[in-house]
Amino acid sequence: MRRDYSLTGAEAATAVASGLAEGHWFQAEVDLKRLSELSERSNSRAAVDTLVWVGLIIAAGVLAWNVRSTWWAVPAFLAYGALVGGAADARWHECGHGTAFRSNTLNDLVYYPACFMLARRPLFWRWSHFRHHTDTIIRGRDVEIAFQRPTTVPEALLRFTHVQGAFTMFRDTISTALGRITDVERQLMPSDDLPRMVRDARVFTSLWVAAIAAVIWTGTLWPILYIGGPTIYGGWLMVFFGITQHAGLQENVLDHRYSTRTVLMNPILRFLYLNMNYHIEHHMYPSVPYYRLRALHEEIKQQLPAPNPSTLHAYREIFTAFRHQSVDPDWEIPNREIPDVSGRRAPIVQDIAWGRAGDSIDLGPADLARGGLRPVRIDGQDFVLARTEEGSYVLADRICTHGEADMSQGVVLGCEIECPRHNGRFDLRTGQPTRKPVREPLGVQPVTESEGRLYVHGDWGLRF
Numbered sequence: 001m002r003r004d005y006s007l008t009g010a011e012a013a014t015a016v017a018s019g020l021a022e023g024h025w026f027q028a029e030v031d032l033k034r035l036s037e038l039s040e041r042s043n044s045r046a047a048v049d050t051l052v053w054v055g056l057i058i059a060a061g062v063l064a065w066n067v068r069s070t071w072w073a074v075p076a077f078l079a080y081g082a083l084v085g086g087a088a089d090a091r092w093h094e095c096g097h098g099t100a101f102r103s104n105t106l107n108d109l110v111y112y113p114a115c116f117m118l119a120r121r122p123l124f125w126r127w128s129h130f131r132h133h134t135d136t137i138i139r140g141r142d143v144e145i146a147f148q149r150p151t152t153v154p155e156a157l158l159r160f161t162h163v164q165g166a167f168t169m170f171r172d173t174i175s176t177a178l179g180r181i182t183d184v185e186r187q188l189m190p191s192d193d194l195p196r197m198v199r200d201a202r203v204f205t206s207l208w209v210a211a212i213a214a215v216i217w218t219g220t221l222w223p224i225l226y227i228g229g230p231t232i233y234g235g236w237l238m239v240f241f242g243i244t245q246h247a248g249l250q251e252n253v254l255d256h257r258y259s260t261r262t263v264l265m266n267p268i269l270r271f272l273y274l275n276m277n278y279h280i281e282h283h284m285y286p287s288v289p290y291y292r293l294r295a296l297h298e299e300i301k302q303q304l305p306a307p308n309p310s311t312l313h314a315y316r317e318i319f320t321a322f323r324h325q326s327v328d329p330d331w332e333i334p335n336r337e338i339p340d341v342s343g344r345r346a347p348i349v350q351d352i353a354w355g356r357a358g359d360s361i362d363l364g365p366a367d368l369a370r371g372g373l374r375p376v377r378i379d380g381q382d383f384v385l386a387r388t389e390e391g392s393y394v395l396a397d398r399i400c401t402h403g404e405a406d407m408s409q410g411v412v413l414g415c416e417i418e419c420p421r422h423n424g425r426f427d428l429r430t431g432q433p434t435r436k437p438v439r440e441p442l443g444v445q446p447v448t449e450s451e452g453r454l455y456v457h458g459d460w461g462l463r464f
């Protein structure tokens with residue numbers, strides 16, 4: 001019997017009642033300074049990768065056009081389709097997290113076209129992916145569980161055609177363009193994002209209508225082989241990578257080491273997939289950009305299960321799981337050894353006693369590097385001491401206003417701090433949200449520097 005994955009069914013209520021919803025997830029231990037280095041963003045690195053990808057799309061598209069009256073058009077269009085309808089998925093993903101480029105504008109500049117290539121509504125999928133990271137393959141919570149139990153082997157193989165998947169995407173986008181809002185969308189998204197979702201869907205639908213009009217006008221299929229069609233005939237590459245992420249692994253567990261898979265892949269696949277094969281690492285630390293995931297893997301691999309040594313190995317594991325789970329949905333993959341990390345050190349927190357100098361609290365020496373973060377505790381209350389890249393210090397609340405994330409594991413970008421869990425951002429000077437999904441401001445207090453020491457003034461509405 002198929003398990004219940006709906007957001008309104010019994011499993012959804014169970015997830016909330018049992019503490020699985022918005023739960024506290026296991027994280028591998030990483031030194032905070034190292035994590036900050038690994039979370040650095042590079043516009044130039046992401047730009048080079050993006051330009052190579054776009055260059056390949058143009059080259060495949062031109063080649064396909066030039067050989068369109070020969071059988072060579074078949075492999076040429078297959079390559080074009082895979083780059084558009086398949087490789088766009090990894091670009092959508094990284095730019096949606098805001099981690100590919102340092103600049104938010106550049107991330108959005110790639111995110112929206114990638115959404116169009118995949119027929120994904122930009123805002124809905126941003127919010128659904130926030131949920132996926134909050135409740136990764138928790139039944140009744142995660143709307144991105146691609147391979148629900150039981151998935152049979154024929155069903156899984158059929159998914160590679162992406163006909164049904166693409167049809168769902170087109171149908172949902174057109175439905176949104178007509179102004180229809182579903183319960184799932186209302187549940188996942190804030191109401192003020194709904195009009196923009198409709199507007200984006202109308203833009204996408206108009207472009208598809210234009211492609212179909214061009215088909216009628218020219219009397220050929222070429223226009224939809226370039227626009228819209230790749231979402232269907234190139235989608236196999238997205239499924240090829242996506243299936244390795246969570247398929248067949250344990251559901252309803254607050255530890256990505258059980259629910260997520262890291263697979264070692266060759267450099268060509270890693271380029272197409274933007275290193276998302278390091279998927280456990282990505283889920284544990286979504287603030288680390290794709291080009292540093294390999295380094296993060298080296299940093300924490302002792303605390304993770306051994307990666308699948310090849311894509312073929314991962315596929316064998318997945319299809320074995322599908323075979324067993326189609327008979328017994330409770331069947332789990334055996335011998336997936338998860339290292340015992342019970343002896344881990346607790347994170348080091350600078351503990352500050354209730355010691356005031358006049359009306360100020362002494363936070364210690366001004367020795368934080370620019371862009372640095374340090375957890376501090378003042379009389380049992382948790383904060384994070386942050387230093388902007390411009391050099392000023394700020395004392396901020398340690399827990400993100402969107403969820404239970406520890407901001408000391410985040411990253412400072414200019415004068416902003418980014419949450420490590422969903423990449424929401426706050427302006428450190430004002431505490432105001434600057435990037436979704438955060439909506440409530442973060443408590444921030446300016447810190448002054450005097451004779452090499454840092455002080456926060458005592459009149460800031462202390463909750464002591």
Ligand code: FES
Nearest residue numbers: 400402403419424
């Ligand atoms: Fe979601 Fe911070 S917990 S952005």
